[in-house]
Amino acid sequence: MRMRLQRDIDGLTSGIISLGALVEERLRMAVKAIECRDMGLADQVIEGDIEIDRQEVDIEEEGLKILALHQPVADQLRYIIAIVKMNNDLERIGDLAVNVAERAKLLGEASAVQMPFDFFTMCEKVQEMLQKSLDSLVNMNADLAYDICAEDDDVDMMKSMMQEQFLDKARRDPENLEPLVHLLIVSRHLERIADHATNIAEDVIYMVTGRIHRHKGARP
């Protein structure tokens, strides 16, 4: 019975990592769609969301099944709860990637606008955070997860800096308001994605140490 439980948990892990990989790729594609004004790529992201949703439902059902069937305790219970929570975050990131892709399409239709300097830095930073949070999950590395929590502040700062830049640009160049608004919204989505990546990192900390890291400052 114990073996069965471990096997089911391994299946759950492999499912969440596969979902993570998928979401990571979707985000990358969505950002690339903005960068290269590639409508086809954006469409792929939008259409592929069904797959993410399907996987999310599968993982959730699997997690609930394990809880009901085996009634695990201690660290295994903690592990499953954390995975179910992460599952939710990943699905949200997938949705946000779709939103970014939709904006990419609108941007592609609008006139070309000069990208603010920090925009792609922010894109990279957010992608890196998501990647690191998945790495910390794969390796059960709490140290890496703590780093991600610290990095979230950088992204928040980037976003507010970019908002100022947008305002400034919009005042100077009101004709190009439309693409600027799209970019502003994308930066908001990215900031939300960073928040979800942070949630995942916090769940990893919870998995490994059993400590709830949310709403806290530095690591203990």
Add this chain to the structure above:
Amino acid sequence: MRRRRRLLWQLYPSYLLIITLSLGAIGWYAADAARQMTLDNSARALQAEAVLFRLLIADKLTSQAFQEIDTLCKQIGASISTRVTVALANGRVVGDSDFDPTRLETFALRPEIKEALHARVGIVRRHSFTMNSDLLFVAVPVEQSGAVTAAVRMGKRVEEVMERSGSVAFAMGLGAVVIVILGAGFGFYVARLVNKPLLELKTGAEKYARGDLKYRLRTDASEEIDGLAEAMNIMAAQLDERVQTIANQRNELEAVLSDMVEAVLALDNEARIIRINRAAEELFGIKGELARGRPVGEAIRTTELKRFVNKALAAAEQVEAEIVVLGAPDRHLQAHGTPLNDSGGDRIGVLVVLNDITRMKNLEKMRRDFVANVSHELRTPITSIQGFLETLKEGAIHDPENAERFLDIMIKHTNRLSMIIEDLLSLSRIEQEREKGGIALKEASVKDALIAAIKTCGGKASEKEITLSLACPEHLKATINSTLLEQAAANLVDNAIKFSDPGETVILEAELIGGDVLIRVIDHGCGIAREHLDRIFERFYRVDKSRSSKEGGAGLGLAIVKHIANAHGGRVSVQSSHGEGSAFIIHLPA
């Protein structure tokens, strides 16, 4: 588990037991025989005494001198400490050494007397109630003219007889104890002797088990043990050789695998990584030792690779696919999945070989774009020339004012066509000459070439009111082809003018850094977006599809610059940020 006893403690007690048992058995038998012999000897001695005594009393019996017989009995009995009795044929005792014969009852029923009265020698060992102890009696008949008239009986206490045999038994017992002690010592020695080579063999076998196959056993014991040691030595030598062979083969394979350009992943049936080579580690940015034993989906988070692996694991045949790994930059991989079978033919996993075809893909795309672009660039002017020609033919030729205008437009397009073809030709000329090694490079002043370039572009610059500034050390020399370098610099400056707004400055500068000559063209125009930077040196590549035809370029200028830089063994690079201008740099190596 039962605690195992040492061989020594299994052998040794059995030795002791054997020694003690055999000595005991022999001792018991010997003691018994000695006692029997003593009894026999005593009986014989008593018989002899009885016979002698019979002679002494023979005539006295005849004369019925019973009193004398009794006295004689008492004398002799006391002197040889033996009970001497004489009984008549009717059982009446007439002489006894220890008792008064008259007070003794008839002896006819005593077994030994009975025997003697039947003219036989009676030897009996029994309890005597008159003496109240165990006695050995020997009785002999006294015969007179063929008839038994009396019996002479000699009796001796068994205790007395046995006294001597007891001392013999004690001596024997002492001897036995000495032998047992000696035997125990010797047994221990022998057991040790058997045990020692076995211990040596055990040590050797343990060393082999730990992998120390160079160790050799040296025993000097029995033939069997020596043979066993020899066989073990041979076995170790062969094992050593095989292990060496396997290690060598493994190292060779390892070397082949790690030096392969293709990324190789060996996966088991659960898609866990068994082996991964260096190319694969680099391709996916992972560490082999960390990845080993992990599911491929965990170690390398690439959905397409995982899908491919699942497909390859499910398929019985080799599978092939092209997969894209998203990242910065994206990589296109040609993947082959081959089933892995063990020696028994059972499926143990899949071998995935990944070939990086990103470069090929890019070249392919470049070629496709080139063909599309070149057709487009050539067709546009031809279409309008065609259109104007047809209009002229349909009557516009008789309208001098319009005909003039049409002809001007046609000349403009023809010039453009000729310019494009000129550029293409000069590109292919540079390429061809470079292939043949025919581009003449010689030491020349860089400044002269740059001045010539500025002169070429001077007209356009002044049209757009753009200032050209030149900064170049007076005596800067490099191995160059002046004409080509002039063309490259002119192309870059021409571009810079095109993308600058009126009134701005274009800077052309050259300097010597670490032996390399760097020629920079800097403008403060609109700059180039990041996504185009990699591709602007491709032929006909357009940053802005709608803009360039207005500006009159065909998209070949930068391609020519790149080829010229390459022809000099150098390269060209660009730094730009959108909205802030660009800097093109030609690096010429020393």
